[in-house]
Amino acid sequence: MKYLRLALGVIAGLAIVSVIVEVIEVAIVMSKTGLALKELEHNQDAYFEARNAPVILISKLIYTFVAALISGWVAARVAGTMARVAIGTLITIQIVAIIWGGFFSEWSSTAPKWLWLALVPTITAG
Secondary structure (H helix, E strand, O other), X not given: OHHHHHHHHHHHHHXXXXXXXXXXXXXXXXXXXXXXXXXXXXXXXXXXXXXXXXXXXXXXXXXXXXXXXXXXXXXHHHHHHHHHHHHHHHHHHHHHHHHHHHHOOOOHHHOOHHHHHHHHHHHHHO
16 A cells, blocks of 8 residues: 555656646746737747746746645655655656756757756755
């Protein structure tokens, strides 16, 4: 049972951090561009131009940190006695995903390299 709780905790943590970060990012970009979500879906250049403004990138670090705190707390609560393992697993998966996304995926050019690097300690600290 404790391994099931561990797995559920990690899955819940990953889902929570992803949803929080994506919802906030899209809301900020929609607010800055004045475009609806449907319009942004077909206009990635406008999306990334708005998202890569320095003030938005700095805010991304802040809300990512908060999302990491929340997701770590949820993962620990769900995992129960295996809270530390859940948090360590959650951090490891996030770091691997950030490094892959920032340096090896087709999305690597969508943000400056310093942001990808800054997200690693941001996630870890959260």
